[in-house]
Amino acid sequence: MSKGSELWGHAKQRIPGGSMLLSKRAELMLPAGWPAYFDRTEGCRVWDLDGVEYLDFGFMGIGTNILGYSHPKVDEAVRRTIDKGNLSTLNAPEEVWLADRLVELHPWADMVRYARSGGEVCAIAVRIARAASGRSKVAFCGYHGWHDWYLAANLGTDDSLDGHLLPGLEPRGVPRELAGTSIPFRFNDLDGLRTILANDPDVGVIFMEVQRSTPPAPGFLEGVRELATQHDAVLIFDECTSGFRRTLGGLHLHYGVEPDLATFGKTLGNGYAITAVVGREEVMQAAQSTFISSTFWTERIGPTAALAALDAMAEEDAPARVHALGEAVLERWQESAGGAGLTLSLGELPALATYTVDGHDPLLVKTYLTSRLLEEGFLGGPVLYASIAHTPDLLDRYFDALSPIFGEIADLGDEGMRAALPDGTAQSGFARLT
Amino acid sequence: MSKGSELWGHAKQRIPGGSMLLSKRAELMLPAGWPAYFDRTEGCRVWDLDGVEYLDFGFMGIGTNILGYSHPKVDEAVRRTIDKGNLSTLNAPEEVWLADRLVELHPWADMVRYARSGGEVCAIAVRIARAASGRSKVAFCGYHGWHDWYLAANLGTDDSLDGHLLPGLEPRGVPRELAGTSIPFRFNDLDGLRTILANDPDVGVIFMEVQRSTPPAPGFLEGVRELATQHDAVLIFDECTSGFRRTLGGLHLHYGVEPDLATFGKTLGNGYAITAVVGREEVMQAAQSTFISSTFWTERIGPTAALAALDAMAEEDAPARVHALGEAVLERWQESAGGAGLTLSLGELPALATYTVDGHDPLLVKTYLTSRLLEEGFLGGPVLYASIAHTPDLLDRYFDALSPIFGEIADLGDEGMRAALPDGTAQSGFARLT
Numbered sequence: 066m067s068k069g070s071e072l073w074g075h076a077k078q079r080i081p082g083g084s085m086l087l088s089k090r091a092e093l094m095l096p097a098g099w100p101a102y103f104d105r106t107e108g109c110r111v112w113d114l115d116g117v118e119y120l121d122f123g124f125m126g127i128g129t130n131i132l133g134y135s136h137p138k139v140d141e142a143v144r145r146t147i148d149k150g151n152l153s154t155l156n157a158p159e160e161v162w163l164a165d166r167l168v169e170l171h172p173w174a175d176m177v178r179y180a181r182s183g184g185e186v187c188a189i190a191v192r193i194a195r196a197a198s199g200r201s202k203v204a205f206c207g208y209h210g211w212h213d214w215y216l217a218a219n220l221g222t223d224d225s226l227d228g229h230l231l232p233g234l235e236p237r238g239v240p241r242e243l244a245g246t247s248i249p250f251r252f253n254d255l256d257g258l259r260t261i262l263a264n265d266p267d268v269g270v271i272f273m274e275v276q277r278s279t280p281p282a283p284g285f286l287e288g289v290r291e292l293a294t295q296h297d298a299v300l301i302f303d304e305c306t307s308g309f310r311r312t313l314g315g316l317h318l319h320y321g322v323e324p325d326l327a328t329f330g331k332t333l334g335n336g337y338a339i340t341a342v343v344g345r346e347e348v349m350q351a352a353q354s355t356f357i358s359s360t361f362w363t364e365r366i367g368p369t370a371a372l373a374a375l376d377a378m379a380e381e382d383a384p385a386r387v388h389a390l391g392e393a394v395l396e397r398w399q400e401s402a403g404g405a406g407l408t409l410s411l412g413e414l415p416a417l418a419t420y421t422v423d424g425h426d427p428l429l430v431k432t433y434l435t436s437r438l439l440e441e442g443f444l445g446g447p448v449l450y451a452s453i454a455h456t457p458d459l460l461d462r463y464f465d466a467l468s469p470i471f472g473e474i475a476d477l478g479d480e481g482m483r484a485a486l487p488d489g490t491a492q493s494g495f496a497r498l499t
Numbered sequence: 500m501s502k503g504s505e506l507w508g509h510a511k512q513r514i515p516g517g518s519m520l521l522s523k524r525a526e527l528m529l530p531a532g533w534p535a536y537f538d539r540t541e542g543c544r545v546w547d548l549d550g551v552e553y554l555d556f557g558f559m560g561i562g563t564n565i566l567g568y569s570h571p572k573v574d575e576a577v578r579r580t581i582d583k584g585n586l587s588t589l590n591a592p593e594e595v596w597l598a599d600r601l602v603e604l605h606p607w608a609d610m611v612r613y614a615r616s617g618g619e620v621c622a623i624a625v626r627i628a629r630a631a632s633g634r635s636k637v638a639f640c641g642y643h644g645w646h647d648w649y650l651a652a653n654l655g656t657d658d659s660l661d662g663h664l665l666p667g668l669e670p671r672g673v674p675r676e677l678a679g680t681s682i683p684f685r686f687n688d689l690d691g692l693r694t695i696l697a698n699d700p701d702v703g704v705i706f707m708e709v710q711r712s713t714p715p716a717p718g719f720l721e722g723v724r725e726l727a728t729q730h731d732a733v734l735i736f737d738e739c740t741s742g743f744r745r746t747l748g749g750l751h752l753h754y755g756v757e758p759d760l761a762t763f764g765k766t767l768g769n770g771y772a773i774t775a776v777v778g779r780e781e782v783m784q785a786a787q788s789t790f791i792s793s794t795f796w797t798e799r800i801g802p803t804a805a806l807a808a809l810d811a812m813a814e815e816d817a818p819a820r821v822h823a824l825g826e827a828v829l830e831r832w833q834e835s836a837g838g839a840g841l842t843l844s845l846g847e848l849p850a851l852a853t854y855t856v857d858g859h860d861p862l863l864v865k866t867y868l869t870s871r872l873l874e875e876g877f878l879g880g881p882v883l884y885a886s887i888a889h890t891p892d893l894l895d896r897y898f899d900a901l902s903p904i905f906g907e908i909a910d911l912g913d914e915g916m917r918a919a920l921p922d923g924t925a926q927s928g929f930a931r932l933t
Contacts, residue, residue, distance in 0.1 A: 072592055078610075079598040081786035084590050085613055085796035102592045106584030114592060124588045127794055135584045147577055150540030150569045152770040154558045154878050156518050158506055158536045158548060164513040176512075179519055181615040181772055182793040188646070196672030211791050212622070213647060214674075237789040238630030240648075242676045331794065336586040338615055338772065338795035352515035355671040356929070357645050359616040360561055360765065361772035362519035366800065444588050495790070 068114035073101035087233075087494060088127045094435050094446070096488040106134035108454035111444060122443045122463045123435075125450040128306055128417065131387050132335045132377050133454025139335050142373035146365050157365035163372050167343050170314040170375075173323040176349035179341050179362050183305040183330035184210025186340035189357055190326050191270060193342070194299035197351035200269025204248045204261050207274030208495075209303050217243035233495025252279060255288040262296045272301045275316040278412040278419070286322040293325070299348055305330035305340065310416035310451075311388045313378055335374040339367030384416075387451040390460075391415025394449050397464055405471035418449045426479050432490040433482040434470060441466040502548035507535040521667075521928060522561045528869055528880070530922040540568035542888035545878060556877045556897045557869075559884040562740055562851065565821050566769045566811050567888025573769050576807035577800055586798045593802035600809055601777050604748040607757040610783035613775050613796050617739040617764035618644025620774035623791055624760050625704060627776070628733035631785035634703025638682045638695050641708030642929075643737050651677035667929025686713060689722040696730045706735045709750040712846040712853070720756040727759070733782055739764035739774065744850035744885075745822045747812055769808040773801030818850075821885040824894075825849025828883050831898055839905035853882045860913050866924040867916040868904060875900040 073091050077083040084090050091099040100113035109121045111134070121134075132139065146159075164177035178193075180186040187209045195201060209215045219236040220243065221227045228235050230249060248268065250258045262268055271293050275286065293300035302324040304315040309332050312318045317327065325348045330340035342349075378384060392415040402409045402422065412419035421427045431446050438445035443466060449455075455463075477485060507525050511517040518524050525533040534547035543555045545568070555568075566573065580593075598611035612627075614620040621643045629635060643649045653670040654677065655661045662669050664683060682702065684692045696702055705727050709720065727734035736758040738749040743766050746752045751761065759782045764774035776783075812818060826849045836843045836856065846853035855861045865880050872879035877900060883889075889897075911919060 069589070072595055073590075076590075076595045076598075079595055079602065080611055081783050085594070085792065086794055087790070087792040088794075089588070089590050089797055101590055103587045103589035104583065104592075106587045111584075111587045111589060113589065121588050126586045126588055129586055129794060134587055140581050143581055144578060147574050147581075149538065150545075150770075152560045152563055153537045153540045153545045153568055154523070154555050154560055155503070155537035155545060155547065156507075156510075156523050156535055158538075160519070161506055161510045161513060164510075168513065177514055182619065182795045184793045185616065185619050192647070192672040194672070195674065201674040201676060211793060213626070216790060234790045235788055238626040238628070238785065239789070240629065240635040240677065240680055242635060242680055243674065246674055246676055336584075336798070337800075338798045340795070349515050351672065354669055355673070356521070356650060356668045358519065358521040359618045359645060360520055360522075360563060361616045361774070363523055364770070364772045366771075 067100060069101040086127060092492045093494055095432065095491055108133045109452060119442055119444045120459060122449055123445040124448060125452050126336055128331045128450050129336045131309060131332045131383050131452050132374060133452045134336065136335055136377055138377045139370055139373040142369050143337060143366055146369040151366055152364045156363060157368060159365055159368035159372060163368040166375055167341060171343050174343040175346035177341055177343050178352060179339065181338040181340060181361060181367060183340050184212050186328050186330060186342050187303060188212040188214060190301050190328050190342045192355055192357060193349060193352045194270040194301055194326060196355045197348045198269025198299050200267050202246050202248060202265060202268040203270040203272055204250055204258060204268050205272040206250050206252050207277055207303060209272060213239045213243060215247060218247035218249055220244040231496050253282045253285050255285055258289060258292055262292055268298060270299050272303060274303050275307050276414055278414060280413055281320060286320050290322050299326060300324045301326040303328050309378060309384050311384055313384050334367055334370035337366055337370030339371045381453055383453050386453050387416040390451040390455060391418045394418050401464055401468045402471045404468065405475040407471055407475050416451045420447050422474060428490045428493055429479055429482050430474060432486055433474060437470045501534060503535040520561060526926045527928055529866065529925055542567045543886060553876055553878045554893060556883055557879040558882060559886050560770055562765045562884050563770045565743060565766045565817050565886050566808060567886045568770065570769055570811060572811045573804055573807040576803050577771060580799050580803040585800055590797060591799035591802060593799055593806060597802040597805050601775060605777050608777040609780035611775055611777050612786060613773065615772040615774060615795060615801060617774050618646050620762050620764060620776050621737060622646040622648060624735050624762050624776045626789055626791060627783060627786045628704040628735055628760060630789045631782045632703025632733050634701050636680050636682060636699060636702040637704040637706055638684055638692060638702050639706040640684050640686050641711055641737060643706060647673045647677060649681060652681035652683055654678040665930050687716045687719050689719055692723060692726060696726055702732060704733050706737060708737050709741050710848055712848060714847055715754060720754050724756050733760060734758045735760040737762050743812060743818050745818055747818050768801055768804035771800055771804030773805045815887055817887050820887050821850040824885040824889060825852045828852050835898055835902045836905045838902060839909040841905055841909050850885045855881065856908060862924045862927055863913055863916050864908060866920055867908060871904045
């Protein structure tokens with residue numbers, strides 16, 4: 066048994082679920098044998114606790130590292146911060162410099178607040194938006210984290226109905242008093258949102274991802290903006306996942322639609338913890354009418370890393386490159402699968418490329434792919450979160466490994482894959498509202 | 500104007516309130532002239548943006564650094580983590596090692612979850628406790644952060660009554676649906692808590708600080724424990740502030756009363772962002788019945804710093820030393836003030852020592868002290884959060900500076916101090932329920 070597998074077994078006795086992030090649970094990758102822990106990283110290389118090297122052609126930190134792991138300029142900036150001191154009774158100037166930079170990148174915005182996790186910064190955005198609008202209810206689409214305001218959407222009329230809307234996002238422990246405060250709408254369904262706003266004057270906040278897989282239909286984002294303005298609701302774009310993967314800033318800059326607030330996380334610090342909400346002054350100032358305060362939001366590594374990461378993203382033209390890389394990967398996947406007689410359904414946000422194999426059990430395919438890619442030295446699956454460390458030569462190696470696996474999937478079929486996976490399939494994650 | 504003052508002026512245009520932490524707002528220290536920003540730190544020394552050196556005999560990172568700033572062993576561990584990589588698709592083994600350590604220090608506990616801020620880890624604890632008890636309402640005492648569950652206590656029956664219970668903790672933007680879900684009780688008022696539990700069967704969680712200023716009356720903590728058990732309520736001790744300031748672990752270890760969950764933050768990573776909830780297995784496993792997940796809770800610096808800080812705390816006997824230092828400071832304050840004909844009322848948690856001067860306006864005294872100590876080269880006020888970097892020689896220098904200031908306060912009186920402060924007094928913070 067690998068050191069990682071052994072430690073993972075112990076972790077589950079010490080940490081409910083084993084990891085702080087659902088998507089890093091070993092069982093979501095493979096039912097057995099996932100390396101689970103890393104010793105060190107470089108570029109898109111990851112070494113596990115036994116010193117085995119893998120190429121990460123999968124989740125790249127679950128979307129945190131478009132500059133690759135251990136980016137020298139970002140790391141060097143963080144080292145300098147440690148030399149100078151991470152925290153004191155006084156404030157870190159880097160948080161002001163970063164605010165200036167984020168506002169410069171998003172000319173519609175004036176002010177910024179930070180947190181150190183994505184769910185937390187979304188909860189801050191909701192608090193500010195509710196305070197600004199004076200209304201409790203939120204219309205939302207997409208995934209926005211673990212907090213009460215969001216999981217309230219999964220509170221049914223009784224226990225037995227809990228969780229039906231977003232399977233896998235269990236709302237136990239969310240006060241039932243919040244039932245009905247989070248109202249879902251579907252992506253590209255402008256009429257659905259219009260109906261919600263017309264029927265419920267208590268909706269003062271619209272919270273959505275700009276794009277997850279399907280692109281916005283022509284006029285959809287513009288229509289949402291118009292509805293928000295008409296109903297005097299605060300429009301929040303959650304760019305925690307989509308940000309910096311096409312333009313240097315939110316994906317909304319590409320679509321040319323401006324929210325009132327936007328949240329950022331994931332790749333903002335290229336693997337260091339920093340998240341931000343940026344917004345228009347008149348909305349952001351509502352933060353002054355409520356209490357939003359936490360000690361560790363003032364530590365210095367977060368804004369230091371973000372400043373260096375934004376510099377490096379600009380120098381490297383990283384957002385455009387990961388977008389182009391993702392587009393190329395989507396094309397090559399289809400081509401490679403086609404060579405084996407398979408067709409793929411592709412997720413359409415290129416820098417967060419995904420696919421399913423038509424006519425096959427998705428969880429079975431995911432497990433088989435993950436298992437076989439691991440044998441070939443890759444952390445992977447039916448997904449590739451692009452980074453600039455995914456160089457052409459490594460990409461060729463990846464496709465050299467992948468092509469025969471597509472052939473095996475075609476030959477084996479679902480029954481054969483099941484037989485080839487004696488430990489069964491991976492567990493499924495959670496469902497997003499898209 | 501100092502660089503810090505200038506940057507602070509700009510910060511307030513970019514960041515609502517200027518800082519992410521209420522207690523780091525310059526106006527809470529001085530109405531004008533507070534250095535506001537730091538360039539570097541060492542021990543209890545802080546250099547501002549103009550290179551001016553101060554000795555921090557005040558809040559020491561608002562309670563984050565009992566080992567002093569820039570502790571070499573903690574910093575070295577963090578540097579090694581940066582060399583190896585902070586985050587990847589796989590997990591960091593340090594989080595399991597830290598969980599083992601925290602459970603070892605708290606033998607009543609079995610499992611651990613982490614976050615990166617104190618308010619957030621308290622919200623996780625509440626979610627787990629509500630999920631475990633199946634009940635929404637929380638009886639609480641003390642301060643537990645900015646989240647909805649807590650600020651709900653400040654929702655009045657209408658807007659005009661909002662905020663009366665805990666002045667300064669404005670609940671605007673907290674959904675009114677949560678009114679009545681957080682029920683306050685007073686420290687050392689066991690009958691008050693008993694009445695709440697007897698009258699409201701929906702209370703399933705008791706959340707409290709073990710001690711803030713007044714020590715627990717004999718039998719109080721034991722009585723709370725007994726009531727929690729009788730009513731099948733989950734008892735949570737918030738040790739974010741009190742932890743590691745007397746024993747290597749929670750202050751409850753000193754009092755010998757065991758909760759079901761305990762939260763830690765502040766000094767756990769000696770200035771690096773890491774917070775934790777530790778608990779009994781049967782309660783912690785409720786985390787598996789709900790969704791609590793965030794990407795940056797899996798970064799590596801936090802648990803690395805905590806492991807190194809716990810080692811250093813043990814080697815240096817830091818909790819016992821800051822306790823003893825605090826006791827000595829309380830005594831010397833009284834003595835020094837007595838020499839000027841003043842008497843002090845002392846906060847009684849020694850490692851977080853505070854005082855007010857009897858018969859004088861507390862805010863005026865605080866402002867005058869802070870202003871005069873700053874002139875003498877100290878970041879200070881009527882408070883000293885002890886660290887092992889507060890060495891005997893520096894402590895003597897501090898008292899040499901402070902004694903004449905006590906004399907001035909006695910001579911000037913409130914009217915004279917007011918005249919000596921042309922910019923007025925500092926703003927007040929928020930009130931805790933104690």
